[in-house]
Amino acid sequence: MGHNIHFNEKTGKHSFFSVKQPAWHKLGKVVEDYPTSAEAIHYAGLDYEVIKSPLFTKCGDLSVGTNGLENTQTAIQVNSHFATMRTDTNKVFGIVGKDYGIVQNKDAFSFFDAIVKEEKGVKFETAGALGDGERVFITAKLADHILVGKDDLVEKYLFLTTSHDGSGSITAAFTPIRVVCQNTLNAAMNRKSNVVRIRHTSGAKERLQQAHKLMGLVTDTADKLGTVFNQWAKVKIKDKQVKRLIELAMAPNKDTLDRLYKGEYEHISTAFKNQCEEAFAYAMMGDTQLLPTTEGTLFGAYNAVTGYFQNVRNFKSEEDKTKSILLGGTAQMKGQKAFDLCVDFAKNGEGILKV
Known part of the structure; x- marks a missing residue:
């Protein structure tokens, strides 16, 4: 990584x-x-320190004069945009608008x-x-x-x-x-x-x-x-319901969700099914899933999804992992879906987790 x-x-x-x-x-x-x-x-x-440095463009043409090829281009400052750069290395980071602070x-x-x-x-x-x-x-x-x-x-x-x-x-x-x-x-x-x-x-x-x-x-x-986590730690959930929660939380799109509800597993991608199996294995066998607060509990089911992205799934880089988990990426969205499903299960019982 x-x-x-x-x-x-x-x-x-x-x-x-x-x-x-x-x-x-x-x-x-x-x-x-x-x-x-x-x-x-x-x-x-x-x-x-980081500064905004002016940008310039050129206009005009190269022309042939008495001394050969002459550059008659004129440098013109671009007033609408600037380059951001750090002053110790003069490394340019990017181009920003004039209102960028x-x-x-x-x-x-x-x-x-x-x-x-x-x-x-x-x-x-x-x-x-x-x-x-x-x-x-x-x-x-x-x-x-x-x-x-x-x-x-x-x-x-x-x-x-x-x-x-x-x-x-x-x-x-x-x-x-x-x-x-x-x-x-x-x-x-x-x-x-x-x-x-x-x-x-x-x-x-x-x-x-x-x-x-x-x-x-x-x-x-x-x-x-x-309060919620302590409540979930006392709510029991069956293994098949944990697996169902993982599938629903991690479904990549509506089509996959529809096929899950219809039981059309043969039409669901192998990659997605493998992800769900890995998360379910983490839920059942991970050392941190065998504590009184997590073993067979709704809190453990929630941790199965979030823990999969944190501790099982491989990311291309730590930056990608941070974006996914903390900055509104896939892991955070799937974790939120798992949270919402757990809230519904704690409130209404089996519900959509019924298999």
Whole structure:
């Protein structure tokens, strides 16, 4: 699996840091103590500036003069667009419009600094840059956690990513992670979003500094998730219903869903059936699925889908995995579908999971 962590040729270091434990790619700096935002920026190699540089085009022709071929082209500045580039390496990231607002890496950390002022115990755990430094990510762990059963812990994280190439908004998300298997349990409740998105405009920095106010839903969401997960840990579900939930949650399109409902398995793709079998095997035999909170329970069924994408499925790169699980990609959508199916099962019983 590729990592795409930025390597700075000037410093000879990878732009990544983690606390106490090295990441799977074994790159970057490992520190023993949780850093301040200023230290995290330095450890992760994010202490560079990004600017908007003017773009130019040329008009005119090459002509033949007394001295031979002459260049009579004139350089004209393009006023509607600019190139974004980092000043330490002069690497051009992308082309953006004139209204695009640059959010420096240090400004991205201001989102967490604002939260720290109100909620003690926020700890920076990882940060880094991808590609040539055009995409930056930060994860911070909140002080408390969600307890499912007697000892199944779900830690609460905030994840933020931003880009410097015009490819996306600044995105900050509440991300619960089940400790025993590092399984990300992303789900929006009651049609609320666990995500804050800020466009790169002139006021982006100021809105980022205030974004913690919008993240007030984190405490409310975590409390509700804790109640839901503990309820699900007491709801029994049969193996055949778990398999059905996996199939319905992971169906790639309406046609597949229709065929599942009609029992037309011979017309369903082998690749999809293999995915479902792998997820079901994880549900039945994974070590973390054999705990009192997960074995034969609805909470375990939900973890079967989310855990498949987190711990079983292979992605082309860590960046692809992050996009899929955290940034509205396939894994997050399938996890949300599984969550919704579990909500329906807990409320109405067998329902559409009846086989």
